[in-house]
Amino acid sequence: xxxLRVLLLMLIMPLALGQSEPRLVPEVSNRQIEIRYSFTxxxxxxxxxxxxxxGRPPEGVTDVVVVLKGPLERIVVxxxxxxxxxxxxxxxxxxxxxxxxxxxxxxRPINQIVDERTAAIYELGLNNLQLSPGGGSPTDExxxxxxxxxxxxRREGLxxxxxxxxxxxxxxxYTARINVPARVPVGNYTAETFxxxxxxxxxGATRDIQIEKLGFExxxxxxxxxxxxxxxxxxxxxxxxxxxGASAAFSRQ
Numbered sequence: 001x002x003x004l005r006v007l008l009l010m011l012i013m014p015l016a017l018g019q020s021e022p023r024l025v026p027e028v029s030n031r032q033i034e035i036r037y038s039f040t041x042x043x044x045x046x047x048x049x050x051x052x053x054x055g056r057p058p059e060g061v062t063d064v065v066v067v068l069k070g071p072l073e074r075i076v077v078x079x080x081x082x083x084x085x086x087x088x089x090x091x092x093x094x095x096x097x098x099x100x101x102x103x104x105x106x107x108r109p110i111n112q113i114v115d116e117r118t119a120a121i122y123e124l125g126l127n128n129l130q131l132s133p134g135g136g137s138p139t140d141e142x143x144x145x146x147x148x149x150x151x152x153x154r155r156e157g158l159x160x161x162x163x164x165x166x167x168x169x170x171x172x173x174y175t176a177r178i179n180v181p182a183r184v185p186v187g188n189y190t191a192e193t194f195x196x197x198x199x200x201x202x203x204g205a206t207r208d209i210q211i212e213k214l215g216f217e218x219x220x221x222x223x224x225x226x227x228x229x230x231x232x233x234x235x236x237x238x239x240x241x242x243x244x245g246a247s248a249a250f251s252r253q
Contacts, residue, residue: 024205025049026193033180033211041182044068046105046191047175048205057171063113063196064166065106065124066176068209069099071187077145093145096132100185101158105165105176114199122194122201126150126159157181186211 029045046066050057075098079091106113110125119128131149133142153159158181166176174193189211195203 021053022195022203023051024193024195024203025051026191026205026207028191028207028209031207031209033184033209035184035186035211035213039182041184042180044178044180044209045175046178046193046207047173048193050172050174050195050203052172058197060197062168062171063107064168064174064176065104065110065113065122065194065196066166066178067102067104067122067124067192067194068178068189069102069192070189070209071100071185072097073100073185074098075149077149079145079148091141091145093133093142095149098131098149099129100187101180101189102126102129102153103160103162103178105162105178107164107166107168107174109163113196114201118199118201124194126154126161156183158184180211184211186213 026046026048029047030042033042033044046068050062050064052058074094074096076092076094104110104125106124110119110128114122114124116128119125120130123129129146129150131146133146150159157179160179162176162178165178166174168174189209191207191209193205193207194201
Protein backbone atom coordinates (compact mmCIF):
# COMPACT_ATOMS: atom_id res chain seq x y z
CA UNK A 1 0.00 0.00 0.00
CA UNK A 2 2.89 2.39 0.73
CA UNK A 3 4.37 1.73 -2.72
CA LEU A 4 0.95 2.38 -4.25
CA ARG A 5 0.76 5.75 -2.54
CA VAL A 6 4.21 6.75 -3.78
CA LEU A 7 3.34 5.81 -7.36
CA LEU A 8 0.10 7.77 -7.23
CA LEU A 9 1.88 10.84 -5.89
CA MET A 10 4.43 10.64 -8.71
CA LEU A 11 1.54 10.46 -11.17
CA ILE A 12 -0.51 13.35 -9.88
CA MET A 13 2.26 15.91 -9.45
CA PRO A 14 2.63 16.64 -13.22
CA LEU A 15 -1.15 16.58 -13.63
CA ALA A 16 -1.58 19.27 -11.00
CA LEU A 17 0.20 21.86 -13.11
CA GLY A 18 -2.13 23.97 -15.21
CA GLN A 19 -5.34 22.64 -13.64
CA SER A 20 -8.03 25.09 -12.55
CA GLU A 21 -10.40 22.55 -10.97
CA PRO A 22 -9.71 19.45 -8.89
CA ARG A 23 -9.99 16.13 -10.70
CA LEU A 24 -10.01 12.46 -9.81
CA VAL A 25 -7.62 9.76 -10.99
CA PRO A 26 -9.48 6.54 -10.07
CA GLU A 27 -8.49 2.90 -10.47
CA VAL A 28 -9.96 -0.52 -9.66
CA SER A 29 -8.10 -3.59 -8.43
CA ASN A 30 -9.88 -5.83 -10.94
CA ARG A 31 -11.73 -4.58 -14.02
CA GLN A 32 -12.72 -8.07 -15.17
CA ILE A 33 -14.17 -10.46 -12.60
CA GLU A 34 -14.41 -14.07 -13.78
CA ILE A 35 -17.08 -16.29 -12.25
CA ARG A 36 -16.16 -19.98 -12.19
CA TYR A 37 -17.53 -22.96 -10.25
CA SER A 38 -15.22 -22.09 -7.33
CA PHE A 39 -16.19 -18.40 -7.17
CA THR A 40 -17.27 -17.45 -3.64
CA UNK A 41 -17.24 -13.68 -4.00
CA UNK A 42 -14.56 -11.03 -4.16
CA UNK A 43 -13.54 -7.90 -2.30
CA UNK A 44 -13.07 -5.15 -4.86
CA UNK A 45 -10.57 -2.39 -4.07
CA UNK A 46 -11.35 1.03 -5.54
CA UNK A 47 -8.60 3.58 -5.06
CA UNK A 48 -7.13 6.70 -6.59
CA UNK A 49 -5.89 10.23 -6.13
CA UNK A 50 -7.34 13.72 -6.00
CA UNK A 51 -5.46 16.19 -8.19
CA UNK A 52 -5.69 19.79 -6.97
CA UNK A 53 -4.84 22.89 -9.06
CA UNK A 54 -1.97 23.93 -6.77
CA GLY A 55 -0.87 20.45 -5.80
CA ARG A 56 -2.24 20.58 -2.27
CA PRO A 57 -5.78 20.30 -0.85
CA PRO A 58 -7.51 23.54 0.19
CA GLU A 59 -8.72 24.18 3.70
CA GLY A 60 -11.90 22.43 4.74
CA VAL A 61 -13.37 18.95 4.71
CA THR A 62 -13.01 16.76 1.63
CA ASP A 63 -15.35 13.81 1.10
CA VAL A 64 -15.33 11.01 -1.44
CA VAL A 65 -18.25 8.77 -2.42
CA VAL A 66 -17.81 5.64 -4.53
CA VAL A 67 -20.78 3.93 -6.23
CA LEU A 68 -20.57 0.51 -7.87
CA LYS A 69 -23.68 -0.50 -9.82
CA GLY A 70 -25.07 -2.41 -12.78
CA PRO A 71 -26.49 -3.89 -14.88
CA LEU A 72 -29.95 -2.31 -15.23
CA GLU A 73 -32.88 -4.69 -15.59
CA ARG A 74 -36.66 -4.81 -15.68
CA ILE A 75 -38.23 -6.50 -12.69
CA VAL A 76 -41.71 -7.27 -11.38
CA VAL A 77 -42.16 -7.11 -7.60
CA UNK A 78 -45.09 -9.05 -6.18
CA UNK A 79 -46.62 -8.63 -2.75
CA UNK A 80 -47.91 -11.67 -0.89
CA UNK A 81 -50.49 -11.67 1.86
CA UNK A 82 -52.24 -14.40 3.80
CA UNK A 83 -55.84 -14.66 2.61
CA UNK A 84 -58.06 -17.19 4.40
CA UNK A 85 -55.01 -19.09 5.56
CA UNK A 86 -53.37 -19.21 2.10
CA UNK A 87 -50.45 -17.05 0.91
CA UNK A 88 -51.51 -15.29 -2.30
CA UNK A 89 -50.18 -12.55 -4.60
CA UNK A 90 -52.34 -9.51 -3.88
CA UNK A 91 -50.43 -6.85 -5.79
CA UNK A 92 -47.50 -6.22 -8.09
CA UNK A 93 -45.46 -3.38 -9.56
CA UNK A 94 -43.12 -3.29 -12.52
CA UNK A 95 -39.82 -1.39 -12.41
CA UNK A 96 -38.28 -0.48 -15.75
CA UNK A 97 -34.63 0.08 -14.77
CA UNK A 98 -33.60 -1.24 -11.37
CA UNK A 99 -29.86 -1.98 -10.93
CA UNK A 100 -29.19 -5.67 -10.35
CA UNK A 101 -26.35 -4.67 -8.02
CA UNK A 102 -25.75 -1.43 -6.13
CA UNK A 103 -23.18 -0.58 -3.46
CA UNK A 104 -22.13 2.82 -2.16
CA UNK A 105 -19.13 3.61 0.06
CA UNK A 106 -18.48 7.06 1.51
CA UNK A 107 -16.04 8.79 3.81
CA ARG A 108 -18.96 9.83 6.03
CA PRO A 109 -22.68 9.01 6.08
CA ILE A 110 -24.35 10.44 2.95
CA ASN A 111 -26.75 12.67 4.91
CA GLN A 112 -23.74 14.38 6.53
CA ILE A 113 -22.08 15.08 3.16
CA VAL A 114 -24.82 16.34 0.80
CA ASP A 115 -28.42 17.49 1.01
CA GLU A 116 -31.38 15.39 -0.18
CA ARG A 117 -31.56 17.09 -3.56
CA THR A 118 -27.92 16.46 -4.44
CA ALA A 119 -28.14 12.89 -3.18
CA ALA A 120 -31.18 12.29 -5.40
CA ILE A 121 -29.51 13.80 -8.49
CA TYR A 122 -26.44 11.58 -8.22
CA GLU A 123 -28.32 8.58 -6.73
CA LEU A 124 -26.15 8.49 -3.62
CA GLY A 125 -27.57 5.97 -1.19
CA LEU A 126 -30.23 3.28 -1.36
CA ASN A 127 -32.99 5.73 -0.48
CA ASN A 128 -32.12 7.82 -3.54
CA LEU A 129 -32.16 5.13 -6.24
CA GLN A 130 -34.19 6.03 -9.32
CA LEU A 131 -35.96 2.73 -9.96
CA SER A 132 -38.29 4.03 -12.73
CA PRO A 133 -41.58 2.40 -11.70
CA GLY A 134 -44.10 1.49 -14.38
CA GLY A 135 -46.64 3.98 -13.09
CA GLY A 136 -50.34 3.68 -12.39
CA SER A 137 -49.88 2.92 -8.69
CA PRO A 138 -50.55 5.33 -5.83
CA THR A 139 -47.49 7.04 -4.34
CA ASP A 140 -47.73 5.28 -0.97
CA GLU A 141 -48.08 1.91 -2.64
CA UNK A 142 -45.13 2.60 -4.94
CA UNK A 143 -42.92 3.55 -2.00
CA UNK A 144 -43.89 0.32 -0.25
CA UNK A 145 -42.88 -1.74 -3.28
CA UNK A 146 -39.61 0.20 -3.64
CA UNK A 147 -38.79 -0.39 0.03
CA UNK A 148 -39.63 -4.07 -0.40
CA UNK A 149 -37.34 -4.45 -3.42
CA UNK A 150 -34.45 -2.67 -1.69
CA UNK A 151 -34.87 -4.72 1.48
CA UNK A 152 -34.99 -7.99 -0.49
CA UNK A 153 -31.81 -7.24 -2.43
CA ARG A 154 -30.06 -5.95 0.67
CA ARG A 155 -30.71 -9.30 2.38
CA GLU A 156 -29.41 -11.09 -0.72
CA GLY A 157 -26.19 -9.05 -0.54
CA LEU A 158 -26.88 -7.33 -3.88
CA UNK A 159 -27.53 -3.89 -2.34
CA UNK A 160 -25.19 -2.49 0.29
CA UNK A 161 -24.10 0.74 1.98
CA UNK A 162 -20.75 1.45 3.64
CA UNK A 163 -21.21 4.79 5.48
CA UNK A 164 -17.53 4.98 6.48
CA UNK A 165 -16.12 2.73 3.77
CA UNK A 166 -13.80 5.32 2.14
CA UNK A 167 -10.47 6.26 3.70
CA UNK A 168 -8.75 9.50 2.65
CA UNK A 169 -5.03 9.99 3.33
CA UNK A 170 -3.79 13.58 3.67
CA UNK A 171 -6.73 14.77 1.57
CA UNK A 172 -5.13 13.33 -1.58
CA UNK A 173 -5.27 9.52 -1.71
CA TYR A 174 -8.45 7.52 -1.16
CA THR A 175 -9.31 3.82 -0.91
CA ALA A 176 -12.60 1.92 -0.68
CA ARG A 177 -13.46 -1.77 -0.43
CA ILE A 178 -16.75 -3.23 -1.70
CA ASN A 179 -17.81 -6.85 -1.38
CA VAL A 180 -19.00 -8.56 -4.55
CA PRO A 181 -21.14 -11.59 -3.54
CA ALA A 182 -20.97 -15.01 -5.18
CA ARG A 183 -24.46 -14.62 -6.72
CA VAL A 184 -23.67 -11.30 -8.41
CA PRO A 185 -25.28 -11.05 -11.89
CA VAL A 186 -23.02 -10.96 -14.93
CA GLY A 187 -22.84 -7.89 -17.14
CA ASN A 188 -21.33 -4.42 -17.42
CA TYR A 189 -20.77 -2.44 -14.23
CA THR A 190 -19.66 1.12 -13.53
CA ALA A 191 -17.60 2.39 -10.61
CA GLU A 192 -18.39 6.08 -10.13
CA THR A 193 -16.28 8.26 -7.83
CA PHE A 194 -17.45 11.68 -6.63
CA UNK A 195 -15.36 14.37 -4.94
CA UNK A 196 -17.51 16.50 -2.65
CA UNK A 197 -16.65 19.72 -0.83
CA UNK A 198 -19.03 21.83 1.24
CA UNK A 199 -21.99 19.76 0.08
CA UNK A 200 -21.22 20.24 -3.62
CA UNK A 201 -19.95 17.68 -6.13
CA UNK A 202 -16.83 19.29 -7.62
CA UNK A 203 -15.41 16.34 -9.60
CA GLY A 204 -16.39 12.90 -10.81
CA ALA A 205 -14.85 9.97 -12.68
CA THR A 206 -16.01 6.57 -13.92
CA ARG A 207 -14.34 3.22 -14.49
CA ASP A 208 -15.96 0.26 -16.26
CA ILE A 209 -15.96 -3.25 -14.80
CA GLN A 210 -16.92 -6.47 -16.55
CA ILE A 211 -18.30 -9.49 -14.68
CA GLU A 212 -18.65 -12.65 -16.75
CA LYS A 213 -18.99 -16.40 -16.38
CA LEU A 214 -16.29 -18.66 -17.77
CA GLY A 215 -15.84 -22.39 -18.16
CA PHE A 216 -18.81 -24.74 -18.08
CA GLU A 217 -20.94 -22.21 -16.18
CA UNK A 218 -20.34 -19.66 -18.91
CA UNK A 219 -21.27 -22.15 -21.61
CA UNK A 220 -24.55 -23.00 -19.83
CA UNK A 221 -25.40 -19.33 -19.34
CA UNK A 222 -24.71 -18.46 -22.98
CA UNK A 223 -26.67 -21.48 -24.19
CA UNK A 224 -29.68 -20.52 -22.07
CA UNK A 225 -29.59 -16.99 -23.47
CA UNK A 226 -28.88 -17.71 -27.15
CA UNK A 227 -30.78 -20.96 -27.67
CA UNK A 228 -33.48 -20.79 -25.02
CA UNK A 229 -35.87 -23.26 -26.73
CA UNK A 230 -33.20 -25.91 -27.32
CA UNK A 231 -31.82 -25.33 -23.82
CA UNK A 232 -35.28 -25.92 -22.34
CA UNK A 233 -35.74 -29.16 -24.25
CA UNK A 234 -32.27 -30.36 -23.22
CA UNK A 235 -32.94 -29.50 -19.56
CA UNK A 236 -36.21 -31.46 -19.59
CA UNK A 237 -34.51 -34.41 -21.33
CA UNK A 238 -31.70 -34.49 -18.78
CA UNK A 239 -34.21 -34.31 -15.91
CA UNK A 240 -36.19 -37.25 -17.37
CA UNK A 241 -33.04 -39.33 -17.86
CA UNK A 242 -31.91 -38.66 -14.30
CA UNK A 243 -35.38 -39.54 -13.02
CA UNK A 244 -35.48 -42.81 -14.93
CA GLY A 245 -31.93 -43.62 -13.83
CA ALA A 246 -32.73 -43.02 -10.18
CA SER A 247 -35.93 -45.07 -10.45
CA ALA A 248 -34.07 -47.96 -12.05
CA ALA A 249 -31.34 -47.83 -9.41
CA PHE A 250 -33.83 -47.96 -6.52
CA SER A 251 -35.93 -50.73 -8.13
CA ARG A 252 -32.90 -53.04 -8.16
CA GLN A 253 -32.45 -52.74 -4.40
